[in-house]
Amino acid sequence: MTLKSLRWLIPIAVFAVIAAFLYAGLFRDPREVPSPLIGKPAPAFSLAELHAPDRRLSPSDMRGQVWLLNVWASWCVSCREEHPLLVALAKTGIVPIVGLDYKDKPGDGRAWLTDNGNPYRTSVMDSDGRTGIDWGVYGVPETYVVDRAGIIRYKQIGPLTEQTLKQTILPLVRRLQAS
C-alpha cells in the first residue's frame, strides 16, 4: 500500500476513535460531578432538630470528629434505595451520620424514619431548602464526608451503593480518622 492510498482510510480511522470514546462514555455517568466545595469548610447552618425542634445543631457541634452529612427527604424515592445501607452503617458505629431533611414536612420526615429505621445521630430540618443551596445540593439523596476540622472531603450525588461505600467512603473515613 502506498502512502497515497492510505489517506482513504483516514475517515474510518477518525470514526473508530470517536466510536471508542462513545463506547467508553456509555459506562460513565456525566452527571457525576465533583463539588466545588470539596476541600472547603462545610457551610455553616443552625437548624432545628427533627425530633427535638427546640434544640439546634450546627456543623461546629461536630468539630473534632469525622462525620457524614446525608441529605434525604420522605418524598425522595431513591433515598429508600440507599437507606438500608445507611442503617447498616449506623449499626457498625464507625462514623456518625447527620441527616439533613431537605424540603420536607417534619411530621412526614419523622414518620418516614419510624417506618424505615433511623440511622442518623441527629436529623435537622431544612424545610425551605436554604441550607441545601449553601451546600450545593442538586439531587437528593446526597452524602458528604466532613473531616475533623470541618472541611468537606467528598461528595456523593445520588444514592449510595455498597460499592461506593466500601471502596470510597469508608476507606476515606478511616484515613481521616487516623490523621
Add this chain to the structure above:
Amino acid sequence: MIPELGHFALIVALLVAIIQSVLPMIGAARRDRALMGVAVTAARAQFGLVALAFGCLAWSFATSDFSVANVAANSNTHLPLHFRLAATWGSHEGSLLLWSTMLAGWGFAVTVFSRNLPQVLRARVLAVLGMIAIGFLLFLLTTSDPFTRLFPAPPEGRDLNSLLQDPGMVAHPPMLYMGYVGFSVAFAFAIAALIGGRLDAAWARWSRPWTTVAWSFLTVGIALGSVWAYYTLGWGGWWFWDPVENASFMPWLAGTALIHSLAVTEKRGAFRSWTVLLAIVAFSLSLIGTFLVRSGVLTSVHAFAIDPARGLYILAFLAIVIGGSLALYAVRAGAVGAGGDFAPVSRESLLLGNNVLLVVALVSVLLGTLYPLFVDALAAGKISVGPPYFNTVFYPLMAPLLFLVGVGPVAAWRRAPIPELWTRLRWAAGIAVVTAALVPVAMGRWKPLVALGMLLSAWIAAATLSSLVHRLRHAPQRGLTAKLRANAPAWYGMLLAHLGVAVFVAGVTLVKGYEVERDVRLDVGQSVVVAGDTYTFRGVAAVPGPNYDAIVATIDMTRADRHVTTLHPQKRTFRSSGQVITEASIERGIGGDHYVSLGEPITGSGASGAWAVRIYVKPFVDWIWGGCLLMALGGFAAVADRRYRLARARHSEPAAALVAPT
C-alpha cells in the same frame, strides 16, 4: 386490538425491509431485472406497513388507550386532542417510530420520483434504505416497543412532558427528523454509487434535490427548536450550544457543505470522492445525533429516558452503518479519479474554501461537543464546554465563510480573474462599508463587532442582489417577465437562501450587540423604564387552563405616555406532573421584540405581592428565524428546477416548473 395490529405491522415491515435490502442487491449484481424490481414493491409495502403502525399508535393516543404503556406514560385525558396526537412522538419509542415512518416515506418518495434512474442504481439505493430500515425496526421491536401493553390498565395516564405541550414543539421533531432522515437518501445514493463505481455528474444531479430538500427541512426544524427555546425557557436565548442542539447543527453544517460540493461535482465533475464522503458524513452525524440524545453519554436539557442497553444497540448500529460505509469508501474512493482542473481563483476554488471552512467549523463543534466525553473517558476530570468555547472558535470561522457567500455566485467556473470580480462586486463592497459604518451609529452605540457583522450581512445581501441585477440586465430576452423566466429556479433558490443568510447574520449581530436584559422586582402598580419604554405591573390572577393552572400577570407597556400593548406572561403549573413552565409574553415587531417573563413571587403569593419580572428588549431577533425560513424556502424553490423534473415528466412539461418562485 389496534396496538397489536400496529405491532404486527412492524414485524411484517421488518421482514419486508430484509427482502428490500437483500434481493435488489443480488439483482443489481446479476443484472436480474425481476429481482431488482422487488425493490420498488418492497419499499412501497414497507411504507404502507410502517405508516399503518404509526397510525395505530396515533389512534391509541387519540382514544386515550391507557392499556398501552407508552400512552399511559405520555398522555392524559385532560390533554387536548392535538397534543395527544403530538404525544405520539413525545416519547423515545414514539419518536423512533416517527423516524422509521419518515425513512419509509423517503423510500416511497424515491420509488415515485426516480422512474428515470437506471434500474441498477435505483435498486441499490432502495436496498441501502432497506438496510437502514432494518436497523431501526429491530431497534424498535427489541428495545423500544411502542405498543407494550400495561396490565391492569391505569384509569388515567401520566402526562406529556409539559415542555412539549406547545405548538412549536409539536412541529419541531417531525421537521428535524425529515431533515435527519432525508440525508439517508443522499447517503443511499452515495453508497449505491460507490458499489457501482460510478461517481459521475449524473449521480450528483440525482442526489442534489434529495439533499436540498432534507437540508431545508432540517433548517426549519432547527429554527423551530430555537424559537421554542426562546419563548418557553424564559431566558430569552435562542441558541445554547447544548450537546443536542449541536447534534442537529452538525448534520446541518455537513449538509450545507454537501449541497455546495454536489454543485461542483455536477457542473465540473470535480470533488467527487470528497462529495461522496460528505454524503456519508452528513447521514452519519444524523445517526450520531440520535445516539447522543438517547444514550445519556452527555448531559443535556433534552431528556429522553436513558437506558444503556439502547445506547449499546445504537452504538453497534452506528459501527455497522458508518464503519461499513467508510470501509467501502476506503476501498472504492481511490478509483474515482479527479475532475476538471481549475484556477486558484474560480468558483471551484471558492466553493472549496466554503467546504473547508464548513468542515473545520463542523469539526470544532464536534470536538466541543465530545470533549467532555474524551476528558472523562481518559479520567482527566470532568469538564463542560460552554458557549465561550463555541463563540471563540465558531465566529472567526464564519467571517471568511460569509465573505465567500458574497463572492462565490459571482465568480465564473474554472477561472475568475480578480479584476473582473472587483468590477462586479465594487458596488456591493461600497454598500457593505456604508452599512457597517451607519448601522451602529443609528443604533446609538458604536461597536466594532456590530460593524463587522453588518458589513458581512450587507455584503452578502448587496452581492446577491447585484448578481440578480447583472443577470437580468444581460439576459437576451425582452421584458422583465421573460428575463426572469430565463433563469432556473435553482438559481433563484440559491439567491433566496443567500439572502436568508444575510438576514440571519443581521439578526444575530443586532441582538448580540444591542439587547437589553433587566431583572426587576415589581410591586403591584409599580413601573420600570427599560430602553425608553415604561412597564407597569398590574398584578397577577389565577387562570385555569385545560390541564394546568396558570398565574397570569398583567403588565402595561407605554411609550411616551401612549399605551402600546398589554403583556400577559404566565407561569403554568401542570396538574398531573406539578412541573412549572414559564410562558413569556412577547410584543413582536420587525425591528425587535419586547419580551416579558414572570419570575418568582418575592413577597406573599397573593394578588398583592411583589414579583420578580424579566424584561428583555431584543432588537431584530425575529430576523434570525426569518433568515432560516428564507434559507429553507430557497432550498425548496431550488428543487422545483426543471432539470430535475425534465426526465420525470418527459411528455408533459409542467408549467409550474417554468415559473420562478416568488
